[in-house]
Amino acid sequence: xxxxxxxxxxxxxxxxxxxxxxxxxxxxxxxxxxxxxxxxxxxxxxxxxxxxxxxxxxxxxxxxxxxxxxxxxxxxxxxxxxxxxxxxxxxxxxxxxxxxxxxxxxxxxxxxxxxxxxxxxxxxxxxxxxxxxxxxxxxxxxxxxxxxxxxxxxxxxxxxxxxxxxxxxxxxxxxxxxxxxxxxxxxxxxxxxxxxxxxxxxxxxxxxxxxxxxxxxxxxxxxxxxxxxxxxxxxxxxxxxxxxxxxxxxxxxxxxxxxxxxxxxxxxxx
Amino acid sequence: xxxxxxxxxxxxxxxxxxxxxxxxxxxxxxxxxxxxxxxxxxxxxxxxxxxxxxxxxxxxxxxxxxxxxxxxxxxxxxxxxxxxxxxxxxxxxxxxxxxxxxxxxxxxxxxxxxxxxxxxxxxxxxxxxxxxxxxxxxxxxxxxxxxxxxxxxxxxxxxxxxxxxxxxxxxxx
Ligand SMILES: C[S@@+](CC[C@H](N)C(=O)[O-])C[C@H]1O[C@@H](n2cnc3c(N)ncnc32)[C@H](O)[C@@H]1O
Numbered sequence: 001x002x003x004x005x006x007x008x009x010x011x012x013x014x015x016x017x018x019x020x021x022x023x024x025x026x027x028x029x030x031x032x033x034x035x036x037x038x039x040x041x042x043x044x045x046x047x048x049x050x051x052x053x054x055x056x057x058x059x060x061x062x063x064x065x066x067x068x069x070x071x072x073x074x075x076x077x078x079x080x081x082x083x084x085x086x087x088x089x090x091x092x093x094x095x096x097x098x099x100x101x102x103x104x105x106x107x108x109x110x111x112x113x114x115x116x117x118x119x120x121x122x123x124x125x126x127x128x129x130x131x132x133x134x135x136x137x138x139x140x141x142x143x144x145x146x147x148x149x150x151x152x153x154x155x156x157x158x159x160x161x162x163x164x165x166x167x168x169x170x171x172x173x174x175x176x177x178x179x180x181x182x183x184x185x186x187x188x189x190x191x192x193x194x195x196x197x198x199x200x201x202x203x204x205x206x207x208x209x210x211x212x213x214x215x216x217x218x219x220x221x222x223x224x225x226x227x228x229x230x231x232x233x234x235x236x237x238x239x240x241x242x243x244x245x246x247x248x249x250x251x252x253x254x255x256x257x258x259x260x261x262x263x264x265x266x267x268x269x270x
Numbered sequence: 271x272x273x274x275x276x277x278x279x280x281x282x283x284x285x286x287x288x289x290x291x292x293x294x295x296x297x298x299x300x301x302x303x304x305x306x307x308x309x310x311x312x313x314x315x316x317x318x319x320x321x322x323x324x325x326x327x328x329x330x331x332x333x334x335x336x337x338x339x340x341x342x343x344x345x346x347x348x349x350x351x352x353x354x355x356x357x358x359x360x361x362x363x364x365x366x367x368x369x370x371x372x373x374x375x376x377x378x379x380x381x382x383x384x385x386x387x388x389x390x391x392x393x394x395x396x397x398x399x400x401x402x403x404x405x406x407x408x409x410x411x412x413x414x415x416x417x418x419x420x421x422x423x424x425x426x427x428x429x430x431x432x433x434x435x436x437x438x439x440x441x442x443x
Contacts, residue, residue: 005336005364027341029333029361069345215314215330215342222315244314244327244342 002036007046011035014050019060022197023067025221030069038066065137069216072106074113074147074168075158076211077243081117082162083263088238089121091267092206098127101205101232103196104213105131108142109155114209115185116171120164124188130203132194142191145181147172152179196225201232208233211242223249230255230268239266271373271432272323277306280439282318284332284340284362286355288377291329298325314342326353333361349381359385368393371438373428374419375399377409383416390418397431400424 003011008031012023023031039049052059075081092098098118102111111131118124133139147155152168159168172179194202196213208229214222226249229239239256241247241264247256256266275283289295302309305323312324312332317339326332330342331353348354355374359382363370372389374382376399386396398419401407413419423431431438 027333027335029335029341029364030343030345032364033333033343033345033357033361069343071344071346212344215344219315244330 003032003039003046005032008032008035011050011053014053015060015063018054021060021064025197025217025224027216027218030216031067034067034069038063041066061136065135068133068135070106070133070135070138072109072212073151073158074109074155075162076110076113077263078158078161080211080240080243080263080265081113083260083265084240085117085121085162087259088207088240088265089117089123091236091238093121093123095206096126098123098207099203099205099234100127100129100207101203101209102129102131103194103208103210103229105133105138105142105191106135107138107147108145108191109147110209110211111142111189111191112145112147112171112181112185115181115189116159116168117162117164119171119185120166124185127188129189130205131189131191133191134193134195134197136193139191139193145186147179147181149174149177149179196228197221199228201228203232204234204237205232206234206237207240208237209240211240211245214241214245219248226252233268235268235270237268239268240264241266271428272301272305272307272309274429274433275305275307275321275323276433276436277321278436279307279321280436281320283307283323284312284318284334284358285323285325286332286353286358287325288351288353288381289328291352295328312340312342315339326358328353331357333358334365336365338365349379351379351381355382356385360388363388363392363394366392366394370394371397373397373399374410374413376404376406378406379408380412382409383412383418386413387416387418390420395420397421397423397428399428 015021015023105111108131111129114129118127131142156168172181210229230252247266255270257269259265259267298309298311308322311327330344333341333343335341348357359372370389372386374386390396396419398410398413400422401411403425404410
């Protein structure tokens with residue numbers, strides 16, 4: 001079932017009016033696909049979708065869970081993790097404490113990848129990783145530290161490509177069809193809900209990754225979120241964006257040093 | 271085909287090829303010297319300009335925004351493909367409707383057939399490469415089987431069409 005862009009605007013307004021939830025800065029093309037998907041999933045036409053959003057308790061939460069794109073991988077873009085290990089970790093190693101924020105962490109694969117990479121460089125003991133997302137479902141999932149074993153094959157390939165020299169299976173226990181991330185790689189991490197649109201600074205970090213999240217925002221919202229990430233970074237802290245996302249704010253380019261152009265890694269210098 | 275497009279081409283072109291995200295290829299750069307139009311990888315929130323061909327980056331779906339900028343999306347592969355032709359075609363037809371023209375070339379799965387259907391329903395023009403002349407016939411053949419293809423063109427006809435694309439656009443306006 002499809003909707004028009006006009007319908008979509010109507011929906012954004014409705015959600016804003018009833019739930020004070022602001023989807024206005026989201027890229028329309030992706031939102032439209034997601035809304036159509038929700039309508040298919042629940043067999044709803046546009047007016048019954050609005051009706052459910054207005055009158056069915058709990059439906060809005062289901063809607064929110066489905067509206068975001070949560071696809072993620074462990075060691076997605078292996079060359080990013082190589083750059084992080086070789087160009088950023090040597091700096092981080094000079095800090096007594098390393099606070100990391102994975103903003104838009106989805107089901108936590110990125111957080112656990114960072115944990116493994118840090119562990120491998122003997123840095124995990126000093127590190128603490130905050131994983132946040134707007135979607136309560138994926139946060140619950142991330143907290144469990146359990147990953148579908150079927151997916152581990154692809155993740156192991158990714159990990160192999162980082163040239164770490166060992167196998168990803170060193171870091172989890174396989175039980176039935178689940179891969180359980182080892183406890184010691186989970187203890188220095190915390191997952192919670194945080195909305196990049198409405199939330200503020202909640203800590204000061206040495207490293208922030210916000211990957212494949214900005215692509216779902218329009219340029220105006222990207223600027224705002226980049227300001228928030230900047231404000232959340234310690235001086236000389238690092239910002240990592242997705243491989244197709246850039247630091248597009250002119251007023252921020254002076255405040256960051258480009259560490260790696262292809263991997264979009266920046267260091268806050270002012 | 272991109273190589274024969276005239277430098278004063280009055281429209282933008284999106285190119286979706288199935289490529290593996292693991293092996294970064296640079297078709298854009300190697301083609302760009304040989305073409306009269308600009309050939310580049312699509313950047314997120316970049317506006318589509320005339321006389322420019324935008325390739326979808328490996329590992330991302332390419333979507334069209336109502337303000338005529340492009341978005342990238344890492345949602346699930348469609349037809350095992352990301353970028354998927356269906357996804358881009360559906361999104362482009364949402365925005366450009368009847369003024370969309372699509373060409374489906376050789377390929378090994380059914381990706382593109384549903385996308386062509388959307389464009390067809392929106393009143394756009396759907397062209398398929400003649401399956402006999404396609405390296406792998408499945409992709410154009412699937413769209414033809416759906417009954418959504420307006421014209422089937424042989425390779426030399428595809429080139430002629432590309433050369434004269436500007437005339438065609440003027441005629442439709
Ligand atoms: C495609 S995933 C990226 C996951 C991971 N960072 C990666 O690159 O593999 C995008 C995530 O951003 C989250 N997200 C979307 N809007 C958000 C917002 N306003 N605040 C926080 N997270 C958001 C989504 O819920 C989703 O889990």
